[in-house]
Amino acid sequence: MTPTGQKKVQKTAEEVWENCLKIIKDNIPAQSFKTWFEPIRPVKLVKNVLTIQVPSQFFYEWLEEHYVKLLRKTIQRELGKDAQLEYQIIVDGSAATAQTVNYPAQNVAEHKNPEVLGPMFLGPEIKNPFVIPGLKKIQIDPQLNPSYTFDSFVEGDCNRLARSAGWAVAQKPGGTAFNPLVIHAGVGLGKTHLLHAIGNQVRQLFPEKTVLYVPSEKFTNQFIDNLKNNAVNDFIHFYQMIDVLLVDDIQFFAHKDRTQDIFFHIFNHLHQNGKQIVLSSDRAPRDLEGIEERLLSRFKMGLTTDLGVPDFETRMAILEKKMYADGIELPHEVVEFVAHNVSTNVRELEGALISLLAQASLNKKEIDLDTAKKIVKNFVKSVSREVSIEMIQKTVCDYFNVPQEKLREKTRKRHIVQARQLSMYLAKLYTKNSLKTIGKHFGGRDHSTVIHSCQAVRDLMDTDKDFRDAVAEIEKKIQLSLS
Ligand code: ADP
Ligand code: MG
Numbered sequence: 001m002t003p004t005g006q007k008k009v010q011k012t013a014e015e016v017w018e019n020c021l022k023i024i025k026d027n028i029p030a031q032s033f034k035t036w037f038e039p040i041r042p043v044k045l046v047k048n049v050l051t052i053q054v055p056s057q058f059f060y061e062w063l064e065e066h067y068v069k070l071l072r073k074t075i076q077r078e079l080g081k082d083a084q085l086e087y088q089i090i091v092d093g094s095a096a097t098a099q100t101v102n103y104p105a106q107n108v109a110e111h112k113n114p115e116v117l118g119p120m121f122l123g124p125e126i127k128n129p130f131v132i133p134g135l136k137k138i139q140i141d142p143q144l145n146p147s148y149t150f151d152s153f154v155e156g157d158c159n160r161l162a163r164s165a166g167w168a169v170a171q172k173p174g175g176t177a178f179n180p181l182v183i184h185a186g187v188g189l190g191k192t193h194l195l196h197a198i199g200n201q202v203r204q205l206f207p208e209k210t211v212l213y214v215p216s217e218k219f220t221n222q223f224i225d226n227l228k229n230n231a232v233n234d235f236i237h238f239y240q241m242i243d244v245l246l247v248d249d250i251q252f253f254a255h256k257d258r259t260q261d262i263f264f265h266i267f268n269h270l271h272q273n274g275k276q277i278v279l280s281s282d283r284a285p286r287d288l289e290g291i292e293e294r295l296l297s298r299f300k301m302g303l304t305t306d307l308g309v310p311d312f313e314t315r316m317a318i319l320e321k322k323m324y325a326d327g328i329e330l331p332h333e334v335v336e337f338v339a340h341n342v343s344t345n346v347r348e349l350e351g352a353l354i355s356l357l358a359q360a361s362l363n364k365k366e367i368d369l370d371t372a373k374k375i376v377k378n379f380v381k382s383v384s385r386e387v388s389i390e391m392i393q394k395t396v397c398d399y400f401n402v403p404q405e406k407l408r409e410k411t412r413k414r415h416i417v418q419a420r421q422l423s424m425y426l427a428k429l430y431t432k433n434s435l436k437t438i439g440k441h442f443g444g445r446d447h448s449t450v451i452h453s454c455q456a457v458r459d460l461m462d463t464d465k466d467f468r469d470a471v472a473e474i475e476k477k478i479q480l481s482l483s
Contacts, residue, residue: 011078016050017042020074027070035358036063043088048079053088056361058326060087062354140242142203142211148196154321156314159190162305166194166278170201173209173244173276178303180267180277184284185307188347191280194307195246198278202244209243216252220259232262239266244276250299251282254290264295271298312472315339315349322350328357334372336458340429341376343479352376373432387430387478389423389441395477396423399470408443418460421453422471428454430478 017040025033039059043051054060063071075083150170155163162183169181181198185191199211226235239245245266253260270277281288284306285299310318316339323330334356342352355375360367367375397404402419411417420442427438428450435447442449461468 010045010047013042013045013050016045016078017052019078020071023074023077024067024070028067035355036067039362048082049084049086050075050079051086051088053090055090056364057089058328058357058361060089062358063087140210140212142199143213144199144203144211145196146200148193149200150197152321152325153190153193153197154310154314154318156310156317158308158310158314159194162194162307165303165305166198167201169276169278170198171205173202173206174274179271180279180299180302182279182281182285182299182302182304183307184281184304186282186309186345188345189307189309190346191282191307192248195248195278195280199244199246202276206243210241211244211246212239212242213246213248215248216250219247219263220252220256223259223262227258236262236266240269242270242275244278245270246278248280249282250279250291251288253295254288257292260292260295264292264298267295267298271301277302309343310346312339312343312475313468315343315346318346318349319353322353326357328360330356330360330367330372331369333369334367337369337372337429338376340475343475387481389427389431389433389438391481392426392430392478393423393441395474395481396426399474399477408441410443418467421456422474424450424453425457426474426478 021037024037028037036059039055041053043053045051054063071085075085150163150167153159153163162185165178165181166183168176169178183191183194195213199213202209202211223232223235226232247263253263267277279299285291285296285304288296288299316335319335319339323335330353338349338352338356342349352375355378356367356372359371359375393404393407396402396419397407400415400419402416406416407420407423409416424438424442427433427441428435431438433441435450438450439445439447457471461471
């Protein structure tokens with residue numbers, strides 16, 4: 001492939017790719033490497049264009065979305081600044097060349113210029129914002145992820161208040177009592193998503209407003225850089241221009257006194273000028289340690305609200321929304337299984353879904369319940385521990401106050417039938433037993449009775465809220481016993 005006349009011996013695609021893999025391997029978790037990089041094949045290298053083959057469109061999009069920076073860096077290290085990467089996507093078993101991705105795209109410059117405030121500045125003139133006339137005209141990249149919107153943020157009991165407060169703030173930035181709006185929640189429950197949603201919504205409604213999303217660590221690092229360069233004033237002035245400031249994970253301000261001090265001044269300036277501030281934290285302000293009292297009291301001036309762990313219904317809705325957005329379908333029972341078993345937070349829920357999709361994409365076949373069980377088991381610790389049918393029966397019977405032996409008898413009393421059917425349903429969901437084995441534990445009923453019971457439970461859950469709540473309660477007990 002080496003063009004004639006070129007003296008330098010060119011490496012082969014395999015060599016280049018192998019070197020890239022070595023770097024990539026050191027930079028991402030082993031499981032991700034296995035899933036996303038091992039299936040890739042180097043195809044050819046023409047000058048500085050490396051072509052790699054990926055198993056599907058989904059795979060390609062995933063790489064582009066999640067590993068673009070890493071890929072860019074490694075390819076450039078191997079092939080120089082002008083390196084390009086081209087993908088071949090396998091369509092129905094044959095390779096068709098798809099998108100060419102040219103890595104030295106504009107945003108490569110990121111982090112190159114440590115003395116300015118990082119990638120949020122677009123023009124070089126912004127270094128000293130104070131001397132520039134028409135300050136407001138300066139374009140600031142809001143650092144928003146366009147896919148984190150209100151539309152993609154599924155509403156449920158767990159997040160209703162926070163979501164509507166965020167919505168209200170976005171309709172009238174700085175003009176509500178919710179200033180600052182402080183959103184707190186454990187990891188993976190949607191804080192970052194909601195902050196971006198507010199920012200995106202403001203940008204849509206008020207294009208003239210300057211919006212900025214910044215994680216607190218980034219704020220801290222920028223401050224330190226500017227301190228080193230004697231540019232603290234620039235830093236403060238920059239932040240004072242913002243109309244809607246979204247600061248993520250403020251718990252990381254803890255014990256950073258100078259950063260807190262600067263943030264206090266910026267906060268006051270914005271607040272006094274009717275600018276909107278939205279903060280997120282992994283705990284309520286009252287539980288934040290290492291944050292100065294005067295800042296805490298500022299945080300408490302507006303509205304503090306939390307995001308809870310989504311219930312089963314909301315988890316189903318989130319999964320369905322994500323699948324719809326990705327244009328993918330999974331069998332209902334698989335989705336239900338995932339929603340039942342991955343109940344800690346939304347990030348894990350998404351992770352499980354993505355593993356399933358990756359698997360389906362690689363194997364080019366539909367995911368059935370058994371495959372889903374295997375994959376989800378690797379994913380979440382709680383399901384790797386086995387629940388017994390016995391334990392499920394006991395939990396259900398305790399809940400409904402039904403003697404356990406009645407489950408094995410022929411009684412047709414309504415509440416007993418319900419406890420029996422629900423126990424079968426949960427046994428199917430939470431254990432690896434076959435339908436036949438499950439049937440045996442219920443007085444030797446056959447597998448079709450178990451199937452029928454599972455369907456009956458699903459139908460009842462669809463129509464009867466009390467029953468649904470009862471199931472959720474029982475599942476909580478089962479899950480508690482697992483953790
Ligand atoms: P946090 O910042 O609280 O750790 P994130 O905002 O990063 O959590 O959320 C983790 C993932 O879960 C993101 O991909 C986000 O889009 C998704 N997510 C969280 N809550 C919801 C929700 N209510 N609806 C849809 N997706 C959600
Ligand atoms: Mg976050």
